[in-house]
Amino acid sequence: xxxxxxxxxxxxxxxxxxxxxxxxxxxxxxxxxxxxxxxxxxxxxxxxxxxxxxxxxxxxxxxxxxxxxxxxxxxxxxxxxxxxxxxxxxxxxxxxxxxxxxxxxxxxxxxxxxxxxxxxxxxxxxxxxxxxxxxxxxxxxxxxxxxxxxxxxxxxxxxxxxxxxxxxxxxxxxxxxxxxxxxxxxxxxxxxxxxxxxxxxxxxxxxxxxxxxxxxxxxxxxxxxxxxxxxxxxxxxxxxxxxxxxxxxxxxxxxxxxx
Numbered sequence: 001x002x003x004x005x006x007x008x009x010x011x012x013x014x015x016x017x018x019x020x021x022x023x024x025x026x027x028x029x030x031x032x033x034x035x036x037x038x039x040x041x042x043x044x045x046x047x048x049x050x051x052x053x054x055x056x057x058x059x060x061x062x063x064x065x066x067x068x069x070x071x072x073x074x075x076x077x078x079x080x081x082x083x084x085x086x087x088x089x090x091x092x093x094x095x096x097x098x099x100x101x102x103x104x105x106x107x108x109x110x111x112x113x114x115x116x117x118x119x120x121x122x123x124x125x126x127x128x129x130x131x132x133x134x135x136x137x138x139x140x141x142x143x144x145x146x147x148x149x150x151x152x153x154x155x156x157x158x159x160x161x162x163x164x165x166x167x168x169x170x171x172x173x174x175x176x177x178x179x180x181x182x183x184x185x186x187x188x189x190x191x192x193x194x195x196x197x198x199x200x201x202x203x204x205x206x207x208x209x210x211x212x213x214x215x216x217x218x219x220x221x222x223x224x225x226x227x228x229x230x231x232x233x234x235x236x237x238x239x240x241x242x243x244x245x246x247x248x249x250x251x252x253x254x255x256x257x258x259x
């Protein structure tokens with residue numbers, strides 16, 4: 001039955017597991033296949049054409065595994081390629097983009113910060129999101145080097161702390177009261193970010209909203225898995241599996257595949 005086919009998710013690396021965790025928490029009976037294209041991380045430094053090509057390759061890998069819906073668990077791939085993916089493939093796609101809207105609507109200081117990749121901040125989709133909220137001042141910061149450190153397993157390193165301080169201190173000085181995380185890798189940095197930010201500054205990421213949207217689209221397409229069988233969670237990476245296994249607390253099996 002198609003309902004029992006897996007939900008496919010892909011990212012430029014391990015970061016999209018932050019989205020996978022939300023999807024799995026909301027729909028534990030759904031089978032999932034997660035694809036980490038760590039060999040090509042980060043996408044944020046690549047051209048739009050390169051990002052589209054990699055996103056198509058990832059999509060075709062997941063389609064070969066009979067996925068019934070694909071979550072583009074990468075801000076850069078969503079903002080640069082989802083329009084092309086939807087035009088090319090006959091399958092529902094769920095995108096992930098920075099949660100500017102809830103931050104803008106809730107901000108008291110009318111100033112919010114966004115930490116994201118160069119590819120996301122330069123994208124047309126991001127600029128449209130910003131234009132929808134002219135009343136709010138948006139402080140943009142490219143997270144140079146953050147994805148590479150996360151992919152290397154250096155989340156708690158002194159280098160990470162120094163980078164985060166250099167990116168966040170100017171935002172604090174400009175009186176932001178919300179920080180939007182515009183990359184699916186960045187939720188893994190929340191403990192470090194909280195040590196730097198004053199308590200009144202709230203952090204927003206897109207994970208929970210993406211999971212809810214995935215459930216909604218599956219329901220609308222009558223694709224929710226109603227089987228009582230234990231669900232299967234499979235992870236593929238084209239880089240060393242150890243970092244992905246560590247992020248998942250060694251609770252899930254990670255398969256190496258050169259794709």
